[in-house]
Amino acid sequence: MNKILKAIDERLKLSELYEKYLSGYMVPGNLNFWYCLGSVLIVIFSIQIITGILLLMYYIPSVDKAFESVMYITNKVPFGWLIRRVHAVGANLFVLVLFFHMFSVLIMGSYKKPREIHWITGCLLFALVLVECLSGYLLPWSQLSYWATTVATNFPGAFPFIGDFLVYVIRGGEKVTQLTLGRFFSIHVSLIPFTIFILIAIHIFVIRRTGISFPPGTDETKVKKIPFFPHFVLEDLKVIYIFLAIMFLIVFFYPQFVLPRDALIPADPLSTPEHIKPEWYFLANYQFLKLIPNEFLGIFLQLIIAVIIFLLPFIDRTPERRIWKRPVFFGIVIFGIIFYVLLTIWGYIS
Amino acid sequence: MDKKMTRRKFLGKLVAGILGGTIALFTAPIAFYLLPKKEKKKLNIFVDPKGNPIPESSIKEGDYELGLSDEGPVIIVRREGVLYAFSAVCTHLGCIVKWIPSRNEFLCPCHAGRFDANGAVISGPPPAPLKRYKIEITSEGFIILS
Numbered sequence: 157m158n159k160i161l162k163a164i165d166e167r168l169k170l171s172e173l174y175e176k177y178l179s180g181y182m183v184p185g186n187l188n189f190w191y192c193l194g195s196v197l198i199v200i201f202s203i204q205i206i207t208g209i210l211l212l213m214y215y216i217p218s219v220d221k222a223f224e225s226v227m228y229i230t231n232k233v234p235f236g237w238l239i240r241r242v243h244a245v246g247a248n249l250f251v252l253v254l255f256f257h258m259f260s261v262l263i264m265g266s267y268k269k270p271r272e273i274h275w276i277t278g279c280l281l282f283a284l285v286l287v288e289c290l291s292g293y294l295l296p297w298s299q300l301s302y303w304a305t306t307v308a309t310n311f312p313g314a315f316p317f318i319g320d321f322l323v324y325v326i327r328g329g330e331k332v333t334q335l336t337l338g339r340f341f342s343i344h345v346s347l348i349p350f351t352i353f354i355l356i357a358i359h360i361f362v363i364r365r366t367g368i369s370f371p372p373g374t375d376e377t378k379v380k381k382i383p384f385f386p387h388f389v390l391e392d393l394k395v396i397y398i399f400l401a402i403m404f405l406i407v408f409f410y411p412q413f414v415l416p417r418d419a420l421i422p423a424d425p426l427s428t429p430e431h432i433k434p435e436w437y438f439l440a441n442y443q444f445l446k447l448i449p450n451e452f453l454g455i456f457l458q459l460i461i462a463v464i465i466f467l468l469p470f471i472d473r474t475p476e477r478r479i480w481k482r483p484v485f486f487g488i489v490i491f492g493i494i495f496y497v498l499l500t501i502w503g504y505i506s
Numbered sequence: 507m508d509k510k511m512t513r514r515k516f517l518g519k520l521v522a523g524i525l526g527g528t529i530a531l532f533t534a535p536i537a538f539y540l541l542p543k544k545e546k547k548k549l550n551i552f553v554d555p556k557g558n559p560i561p562e563s564s565i566k567e568g569d570y571e572l573g574l575s576d577e578g579p580v581i582i583v584r585r586e587g588v589l590y591a592f593s594a595v596c597t598h599l600g601c602i603v604k605w606i607p608s609r610n611e612f613l614c615p616c617h618a619g620r621f622d623a624n625g626a627v628i629s630g631p632p633p634a635p636l637k638r639y640k641i642e643i644t645s646e647g648f649i650i651l652s
């Protein structure tokens with residue numbers, strides 16, 4: 157065995173790469189908990205890919221068979237329930253950890269020069285993960301899927317002039333039908349995961365090129381550096397296992413968080429269940445739209461906020477990263493988060 | 507040297523041109539592939555979810571029937587002998603409305619939009635009245651919407 161490895165190494169010089177990019181890559185020794193969230197996201201993404209491939213083996217993307225095939229996975233396939241629940245809980249955790257990751261980048265000011273591209277690719281990833289969640293939501297063709305998608309795909313209709321056309325293209329027709337299921341299925345299992353993969357690669361490439369940031373307020377010349385592998389990877393693993401524990405806690409004991417009652421009823425285009433609501437991460441946007449009397453204005457305002465967040469590194473150009481030296485920015489962020497959380501709670505109880 | 511550079515530049519442009527042209531050529535069919543064709547309108551018959559026509563006689567006085575047309579869910583109500591057909595799709599966000607006989611109005615379960623017996627909005631978020639259909643009865647007693 158060793159001999160084979162040696163022979164390979166002699167030819168490909170892999171140990172050189174290992175020394176250069178893993179054991180010889182030095183990172184600040186005082187990186188905190190928040191710096192591990194990126195690795196958590198990579199792990200969750202991998203889990204989604206693996207469970208997704210497994211689900212694909214039994215899932216049938218047809219309005220007559222989809223719900224049945226999902227029930228078959230849950231009830232008949234050995235450990236099918238486990239795979240399905242992990243995929244559903246993983247999606248929710250993905251969004252949650254993305255929120256935390258973005259929050260830490262905001263607070264630590266790590267989106268500032270020279271890390272603007274990190275932020276831009278990150279925002280694109282965030283948007284894509286949300287689209288991935290939305291498209292995956294339709295696939296079981298349950299009451300929950302069908303009506304949540306009907307309502308969600310109606311919103312673009314509020315755009316003047318092109319609104320109806322947008323809805324038509326997204327749904328592949330006037331209503332949510334097999335045509336919608338077909339396109340959502342296709343983008344959910346191929347286009348979006350592939351794009352996410354490429355973007356993660358770019359995200360990590362630019363992080364390695366600039367090096368990871370020092371925690372704000374530390375003297376870069378005095379901080380001791382540690383090797384990325386194995387020292388920092390071990391730190392990463394600690395946090396990864398914390399999140400895995402949370403994930404399996406929900407998978408085993410609280411699956412109804414992600415699979416409520418309406419998820420267990422097949423889609424019926426002629427009967428809308430009471431109180432349909434979007435997933436928790438869309439509740440704030442949903443409540444916002446309900447509060448603004450003009451639907452287009454509501455969407456337009458949200459788009460403006462999204463563009464501001466996207467372009468943040470070019471709007472906020474001061475080099476100061478320490479949050480206590482940026483009281484106005486800190487105030488806006490805290491206000492924004494409180495506003496968002498309140499809207500979410502309001503959307504949940506109303 | 508100079509000459510070689512221009513040759514190189516020319517070839518570079520050529521490659522870019524070929525690739526660009528190829529992409530442009532393929533974009534149009536892909537765009538059309540993604541836009542489904544609108545189907546030619548046939549007779550728009552009121553059917554149940556399995557596609558079987560619903561006979562006019564099955565809707566009793568004061569009762570209503572929920573079914574499908576080519577354009578989606580339709581709700582038909584019989585009041586004082588006359589049939590009234592409306593799109594059952596709420597004009598707010600597309601939920602299916604219900605007929606509440608005791609109040610002579612339609613109610614949308616999603617955000618409590620209310621419509622009167624003529625489909626006009628009484629209260630709630632819906633921005634427009636329910637779409638009304640004209641009704642014709644075929645000799646077999648089936649309902650044609652237009």
Ligand code: HEM
Pocket residue numbers: 190191192193194195197198201254257258261266267271274275276277278279280281282285352356359360363367368369370
């Ligand atoms: C699929 C989603 C994502 C994955 C897998 C991912 C992964 C990573 C990884 C591994 C790191 C390095 C370690 C760390 O600080 O955690 C990182 C850093 C970073 N991420 Fe992400 N990320 C994702 C989404 C985002 C989003 C949504 C944003 C913000 C809009 C973002 C902005 C950044 C920035 C600015 C850094 C640099 C931090 C620094 O150097 O201190 N990322 N990301």
Ligand code: FES
Pocket residue numbers: 596597598599600601614615616617618619630631632
């Ligand atoms: S969808 Fe009918 S009131 Fe909102």
